[in-house]
Amino acid sequence: MGDEILSRCLYLDTNIIFGWFDRSVERARKGKLFKEPSRLKFLKSKGSDLYVSIATRIELFIRLKKKWNVTPKEFSNLESLWILFLSIYKITEIIP
Secondary structure (H helix, E strand, C coil): CHHHHHHCEEECCHHHHHHHHHHHHHHHHHCCCCCCCHHHHHHHHHCCEEEEEHHHHHHHHHHHHHHHCCCHHHHHHHHHHHHHHHHHCCEEEECC
């Protein structure tokens, strides 16, 4: 029974979720149509319990700042986007 529960739990690192946020920033800045990354669409369809950590959020924001030169105002929007992302995909954030 324990192995079955563990096999349904997936930890999403920055590399898995970066595309979703990258496309979201691109849509906001350039008005491009947002297309859900296929790997997230796949994971959502599997009904697994999804998890991220606060370390993932920090690494993600650092990567977005470097790539897009995120302004303080946009950083506030990223926080809102993070909450939306967790809600859409029913992800639990692990905070030690």
